[in-house]
Amino acid sequence: MDLQLDNVSAGYAGTTVLQDLSLRLAPGRIGCLLGPSGCGKTTALRAIAGFEPISAGRILADAIALSEPGKRLPPERRRMGMVFQDLALMPHLTVTGNIGFGLHRLRRHERDTRIAELLTLVGLNAKAHAYPHELSGGQQQRVALARALAPRPQLVLLDEPFSALDVDMREHLSQEVRRILLHEGTTALLVTHSQLEAFAMADVVGVMRQGHLHQWDSAYNLYHRPVDRFVADFIGEGRLLPGQRNADGSVSTELGTLAATQETVAETAVDVLLRPDDVVHDDASVVTATVMARAFRGAEFLYTLRLDSGREVLSLVPSHHDHAIGSRIGIRLELQHLIAFRREA
Incomplete structure (x- = not known):
């Protein structure tokens, strides 16, 4: 039918x-x-x-x-x-x-x-x-x-x-x-x-x-x-990170500049959706964050990380990387899809 x-x-x-x-x-x-x-x-x-x-x-x-x-x-x-x-x-x-x-x-x-x-x-x-x-x-x-x-x-x-x-x-x-x-x-x-x-x-x-x-x-x-x-929040897990849209469609954030992978919103001030799999643990990275919470999921940890600005992101990390709460770990962004929404007050 x-x-x-x-x-x-x-x-x-x-x-x-x-x-x-x-x-x-x-x-x-x-x-x-x-x-x-x-x-x-x-x-x-x-x-x-x-x-x-x-x-x-x-x-x-x-x-x-x-x-x-x-x-x-x-x-x-x-x-x-x-x-x-x-x-x-x-x-x-x-x-x-x-x-x-x-x-x-x-x-x-x-x-x-x-x-x-x-x-x-x-x-x-x-x-x-x-x-x-x-x-x-x-x-x-x-x-x-x-x-x-x-x-x-x-x-x-x-x-x-x-x-x-x-x-x-x-x-x-x-x-x-x-x-x-x-x-x-x-x-x-x-x-x-x-x-x-x-x-x-x-x-x-x-x-x-x-x-x-x-x-x-x-x-x-x-x-x-x-x-x-609403869909971004209801489906899966993630956090919104403030950013500034550039003329070429890329977005600058405190974690670096993200190349455009879609037609982003027209406004300059945006919020970027970061899923846990977008935030990669990397010991060689100069960008670090503090482990605020962690949830063991067998093959992975879901870490809640606080950036220097005080904002938080989530990261899925292989479980052999066992970091204590309060420790600093290196991170980098690896986005396949840049999703940005107009910044809300």
Whole structure:
């Protein structure tokens, strides 16, 4: 399914929750709406599913309007499957019964064949006759996905599907779900507040805040080419360092002059985004900084470093460079992408 939202707005009781939301998700791609609680991402998902009306714009599937102001195609006619946050498995049905629940229109042989295909795909053949309470959280999640995929929907919607799982299980299962969706060739849209889930599953991610979509892009571009301060701050880690834009587009900072790698803002006074991997530990450097904090991450330390000006930057350093808090270390900048924003007061 080719999903398209054109300037969609929606809300409840006179309060606008979504404002001018536009995006396109190509067939067979996995997208994600990412943002903090209350940003409107679940409302967007429910509007796409047909559970909520929209007050402006259009929602289209394969160029056919599904929702417009005053007009809404019923959810059961949208060729969509949905995995809810609470999974909504039926406790009185086995795994087989839950997966086959939406296949009552098929002949018995066709139904059994489809259930068998999905049991194999999600790795639950051994649990075919188990009930939901006999399954782990991850197994329940896979049953919910298989049930959503069973009728061969054109689009699968996933509403915070891993929120009840621990961090390790989330990462593993999100990669498994991606594999399953790609195997089925199904277009999918996920909503979550977890960057880990978004980046593990999605081909394209939309960062939302207060009902607005700030950027709809690849995870790489969100991290390395954020369009504004909110995306820069929300995605990954980093610090902003004051600088002065020069006539050739380069920017002078207290850590040196940075060559232009993009069209920087027009203002002279700017703030440069520095990611931890932009600040390289170098014992030979004449520029030094004081270690203010450190977080051990196995292969690396994440150091918080204070410059002579009192400003701070972050640096990822191989963990065999074990520096104590208060020590001075040499650093240099190694930027592949110069991202600068207009200086704020």
